[in-house]
Amino acid sequence: xxxxxxxxxxxxxxxxxxxxxxxxxxxxxxxxxxxxxxxxxxxxxxxxxxxxxxxxxxxxxxxxxxxxxxxxxxxxxxxxxxxxxxxxxxxxxxxxxxxxxxxxxxxxxxxxxxxxxxxxxxxxxxxxxxxxxxxxxxxxxxxxxxxxxxxxxxxxxxxxxxxxxxxxxxxxxxxxxxxxxxxxxxxxxxxxxxxxxxxxxxxxxxxxxxxxxxxxxxxxxxxxxxxxxxxxxxxxxxxxxxxxxxxxxxxxxxxxxxxxxxxxxxxxxxxxxxxxxxxxxxxxxxxxxxxxxxxxxxxxxxxxxxxxxxxxxxxxxxxxxxxxxxxxxxxxxxxxxxxxxxxxxxxxxxxxxxxxxxxxxxxxxxxxxxxxxxxxxxxxxxxxxxxxxxxxxxxxxxxxxxxxxxxxxxxxxxxxxxxxxxxxxxxxxxxxxxxxxxxxxxxxxxxxxxxxxxxxxxxxxxxxxxxxxxxxxxxxxxxxxxxxxxxxxxxxxxxxxxxxxxxxxxxxxxxxxxxxxxxxxxxxxxxxxxxxxxxxxxxxxxxxxxxxxxxxxxxxxxxxxxxxxxxxxxxxxxxxxxxxxxxxxxxxxxxxxxxxxxxxxxxxxxxxxxxxxxxxxxxxxxxxx
Amino acid sequence: xxxxxxxxxxxxxxxxxxxxxxxxxxxxxxxxxxxxxxxxxxxxxxxxxxxxxxxxxxxxxxxxxxxxxxxxxxxxxxxxxxxxxxxxxxxxxxxxxxxxxxxxxxxxxxxxxxxxxxxxxxxxxxxxxxxxxxxxxxxxxxxxxxxxxxxxxxxxxxxxxxxxxxxxxxxxxxxxxxxxxxxxxxxxxxxxxxxxxxxxxx
Numbered sequence: 015x016x017x018x019x020x021x022x023x024x025x026x027x028x029x030x031x032x033x034x035x036x037x038x039x040x041x042x043x044x045x046x047x048x049x050x051x052x053x054x055x056x057x058x059x060x061x062x063x064x065x066x067x068x069x070x071x072x073x074x075x076x077x078x079x080x081x082x083x084x085x086x087x088x089x090x091x092x093x094x095x096x097x098x099x100x101x102x103x104x105x106x107x108x109x110x111x112x113x114x115x116x117x118x119x120x121x122x123x124x125x126x127x128x129x130x131x132x133x134x135x136x137x138x139x140x141x142x143x144x145x146x147x148x149x150x151x152x153x154x155x156x157x158x159x160x161x162x163x164x165x166x167x168x169x170x171x172x173x174x175x176x177x178x179x180x181x182x183x184x185x186x187x188x189x190x191x192x193x194x195x196x197x198x199x200x201x202x203x204x205x206x207x208x209x210x211x212x213x214x215x216x217x218x219x220x221x222x223x224x225x226x227x228x229x230x231x232x233x234x235x236x237x238x239x240x241x242x243x244x245x246x247x248x249x250x251x252x253x254x255x256x257x258x259x260x261x262x263x264x265x266x267x268x269x270x271x272x273x274x275x276x277x278x279x280x281x282x283x284x285x286x287x288x289x290x291x292x293x294x295x296x297x298x299x300x301x302x303x304x305x306x307x308x309x310x311x312x313x314x315x316x317x318x319x320x321x322x323x324x325x326x327x328x329x330x331x332x333x334x335x336x337x338x339x340x341x342x343x344x345x346x347x348x349x350x351x352x353x354x355x356x357x358x359x360x361x362x363x364x365x366x367x368x369x370x371x372x373x374x375x376x377x378x379x380x381x382x383x384x385x386x387x388x389x390x391x392x393x394x395x396x397x398x399x400x401x402x403x404x405x406x407x408x409x410x411x412x413x414x415x416x417x418x419x420x421x422x423x424x425x426x427x428x429x430x431x432x433x434x435x436x437x438x439x440x441x442x443x444x445x446x447x448x449x450x451x452x453x454x455x456x457x458x459x460x461x462x463x464x465x466x467x468x469x470x471x472x473x474x475x476x477x478x479x480x481x482x483x484x485x486x487x488x489x490x491x492x493x494x495x496x497x498x499x500x501x502x503x504x505x506x507x508x509x510x511x512x513x514x515x516x517x518x519x520x521x522x523x524x525x526x527x528x529x530x531x532x533x534x535x536x537x538x539x540x541x542x543x544x545x546x547x548x549x550x551x552x553x554x555x556x557x558x559x560x561x562x563x564x565x566x567x568x569x570x571x572x573x574x575x576x577x578x579x580x581x582x583x584x585x586x587x588x589x590x591x592x593x594x595x596x597x598x599x600x601x602x603x604x605x606x607x608x609x610x611x612x613x614x615x616x617x618x619x620x621x622x623x624x625x626x627x628x629x630x631x632x633x634x635x636x637x638x639x
Numbered sequence: 640x641x642x643x644x645x646x647x648x649x650x651x652x653x654x655x656x657x658x659x660x661x662x663x664x665x666x667x668x669x670x671x672x673x674x675x676x677x678x679x680x681x682x683x684x685x686x687x688x689x690x691x692x693x694x695x696x697x698x699x700x701x702x703x704x705x706x707x708x709x710x711x712x713x714x715x716x717x718x719x720x721x722x723x724x725x726x727x728x729x730x731x732x733x734x735x736x737x738x739x740x741x742x743x744x745x746x747x748x749x750x751x752x753x754x755x756x757x758x759x760x761x762x763x764x765x766x767x768x769x770x771x772x773x774x775x776x777x778x779x780x781x782x783x784x785x786x787x788x789x790x791x792x793x794x795x796x797x798x799x800x801x802x803x804x805x806x807x808x809x810x811x812x813x814x815x816x817x818x819x820x821x822x823x824x825x826x827x828x829x830x831x832x833x834x835x836x837x838x839x840x841x
């Protein structure tokens with residue numbers, strides 16, 4: 015899209031190339047959703063980002079909430095006043111919000127409320143690849159699974175309708191390939207948002223004390239039964255191809271692979287496409303099962319559909335043979351599905367040969383990439399985290415234990431720093447560091463980003479203070495939620511509505527939590543930062559060191575806007591080729607050409623870190639010391 | 640129309656994402672069906688970046704099946720090699736010669752493979768290779784940042800590529816920041832010319 019504003023055009027029928035996530039944003043506008051909350055996370059981020067840019071013009075309210083739990087709380091509050099709402103998050107965000115979601119299913123909502131969960135098969139940008147369809151089953155909430163951008167838009171509108179009809183939150187579950195694939199999207203009519211809600215006191219409905227919860231559980235189960243009727247008639251559950259020698263049941267992006275794989279094999283297959291995957295359309299599935307001797311269930315990650323389809327088959331079509339991944343034979347449970355993987359599974363099931371010699375391709379490929387230098391993601395040239403890790407490693411060396419957290423700075427695990435000994439989920443650095451420190455007595459540092467600190471770091475810090483844990487919490491504050499696209503957070507002074515707000519300072523929070531030793535330092539001032547960190551490690555209780563310098567990508571954008579030219583650092587004739595800069599920093603702007611160190615002037619951000627660390631003073635350039 | 644598959648391979652920051660979006664938008668304005676798949680977030684930070692563009696009626700899957708690329712558009716030699724799995728004898732490889740050495744090479748003091756080595760690897764999969772000096776051409780056009788437009792121009796000249804050149808130019812105009820449009824259009828033209836000339840010899 016040339017400009018996000020294109021989303022606002024009321025031009026039904028117009029076709030626009032859109033990311034799945036932008037299509038959901040368009041769906042938000044067509045459904046008249048009026049409150050959008052989110053915490054950014056790949057692959058969900060562009061939903062909130064698109065809305066943030068147009069929210070005030072569109073007349074809706076948008077916020078980057080401090081975490082997914084709060085995001086759902088805010089939206090649920092609004093939805094219980096009859097306003098249409100949506101919360102977008104990555105799959106693991108739903109773990110954070112789960113406590114609320116499980117009981118929100120009991121209270122229900124009055125305005126349509128959709129929770130978008132973007133799952134990440136293959137862990138492209140995540141710590142796990144959990145299959146969030148199980149949350150729908152666990153919480154008894156309807157679940158929709160689009161397979162492309164057009165459906166992502168349509169199902170957003172449909173989810174709001176179902177939610178209002180059933181008075182239940184609805185899960186809209188995408189995957190990376192749905193959220194991050196662009197496809198043509200045909201516009202529908204826009205609906206004017208309505209931000210005016212009214213709160214109706216209804217204690218039996220909204221106050222979940224046991225006496226009220228028990229009957230609400232029954233209500234929920236009745237609503238799920240109604241949802242099942244909707245599922246039976248849903249236009250998104252349909253037999254897209256009848257007949258054939260074999261039946262395929264599939265959903266989401268796996269459906270796309272399944273159809274293409276069948277066509278690659280020249281397989282004459284009937285196809286049942288499921289778009290509403292909780293509750294499943296039992297009758298429709300039973301009818302489909304009865305028409306075939308053999309059924310193949312093609313789905314990504316866990317055998318979510320297969321388990322339920324097998325249960326349906328037991329009652330309705332016990333003689334139909336069902337193949338999938340439960341026996342681990344035909345399709346993998348881990349990673350994302352590709353047309354090739356599905357074709358291979360279908361080929362084994364049907365004994366139809368693969369028309370492409372994939373083994374040969376694999377063999378040739380293996381030969382040509384042997385010894386090819388890898389190109390993993392790395393910290394950008396000029397990244398302030400590089401300076402922070404340089405200082406952390408200098409002070410803590412191999413002696414300290416480093417508990418790491420979720421963000422760009424997880425890249426500190428790579429050489430030359432190798433800072434990062436344990437990293438599990440948002441905010442876990444602060445807590446895990448305490449356990450490690452408690453039982454090992456070693457110097458323990460928790461490295462956590464600014465946005466992550468606000469998201470889930472604060473309770474851990476309170477715990478460390480109260481229980482007198484001897485840890486150092488190093489907050490790597492680059493003044494943005496950088497990894498996901500520089501979204502604002504409470505430390506930035508900007509809101510999701512793109513209006514200014516009063517900054518909440520991390521150092522003040524730390525002091526407020528009772529931390530006695532709190533310091534803020536620019537990590538590019540390596541000498542000062544080193545001294546501070548050493549002192550922090552000497553403290554009897556927890557200490558907090560905030561390394562603050564803006565994300566270099568943001569800084570570069572700001573400089574371009576102001577017309578400031580960046581003069582790159584330069585290797586002078588004093589260079590002895592000792593390679594200290596390369597060994598200590600691993601900066602992508604510093605390279606070796608014909609045995610000589612060179613700084614690439616196009617990628618150098620002139621951060622001056624190499625100027626600081628060069629033992630011979632052989633690098634010329636500005637530096638923060 | 641038969642499907643047409645393009646794999647764009649490069650390094651974060653080279654503008655492969657934008658190039659893929661230009662192709663996709665142009666395809667939509669030509670009334671074609673299209674899927675453009677990309678990876679964001681963690682994987683993007685200076686790492687290898689791949690986009691898949693699939694054009695044609697009935698395209699559903701996001702990624703190109705192994706060996707089925709019609710064009711492998713390599714923005715960088717090593718990344719071209721890394722994506723050869725998508726290539727076979729039917730594939731035309733268009734490769735930018737501009738090297739971006741991975742940091743590991745500096746750390747291990749290892750050499751970047753020579754052009755001959757890279758070409759030999761490509762020849763294992765296909766004999767159809769066109770080498771484009773996109774950095775040089777982009778500089779000629781006015782900015783070395785316009786290499787992605789050179790590569791787009793190169794793609795536009797490929798025989799059988801189903802998207803109209805005018806549509807690509809139009810999409811480029813819409814998607815590139817206004818003040819850089821002229822440079823990018825010039826770069827596009829230079830890329831197109833190069834491939835038009837070289838294609839006769841493939």
